[in-house]
Amino acid sequence: MTDLTLYRPNVGVVLFNADGQVWYGRRHATPGPYNWQFPQGGVDEGEDLMDAARRELREETGVGSVELLGRTDDWILYDFPPEAMNNPKAWRGFKGQKQMWFAFRFIGQDGEIDLDAQDEVEFDAWRWGDLSEACDLIVPFKRDAYAQVVKAFARFAA
Template identity: 70%
Template sequence: MSDLSRHRPNVGVVLFNRQGQVWYGRRAGTDGPHNWQFPQGGVDDGEDYEAAARRELFEETGVRSAELLAATPGWIAYDFPPELAGAKAARGWAGQKQKWFAYGFTGDDAEIDLEAHGEIEFDAWRWGRLDEACDLIVPFKRPAYEQVVAAFSGLAQMLAGQ
């Protein structure tokens, strides 16, 4: 996947709690079993990627109390499958290219508000292990999630061992 010019710029967020668990949201209106994922979203023209990650984190979870722990150095990309000829594909995008950010959650669970932004992305949430991610996500995103898990697994181990 060397030519990413037709892939929509996007950010993804892995939010770690103090025990090294990660935040999962269940996509609203999406049947299971592969309907859990991390917050993610598009980058506005001229927007800084880390600022976009913080914005998406707030819009989808209500979380503002987070400190940056790490970021992936390059793009992690996936293609939209042919059966998902939705709005993004219709606008000419072949897939998404993502920069991923890991944050440590410094607030408490009461801060999490899935209706903070008005547009509900998730209808439920939970904490879980990072290594569960690939089994929870829709299959076409699985190779991207494998890269995210590999990139941030050291953080999960470090936080869990504190």
């Protein structure tokens, strides 16, 4: 059995538009080819997971006009790659991340998307795309986790 205390609590968001496409952000100052991903981030101590998902989405994309479509039933885990573990301070002793994923429908207009909504910029570009692209765009060490997310939310896709 996996010891979940070894994994940092995290949330991820798949944002669907009215056409069933999903929002992809290109990670700021991260060379390609695997530099596109969904919004995600850590959960603050005592923070409700839904609140964390909405906060991360707002911080990273500026988006607040959403309605909940669904969420994963269980944590989805991934381990940090060995090269990332060379800086143990960066990962605060965690082996990887445990993520609860949320699917939201974007009910606003594209003009609401503001990558500079916070001082710390997460993404430097964005686009709508097919959910099926996710595993080809993400860094290899997150691919299994993304495959689980794609499967969980395929019913909301175009």
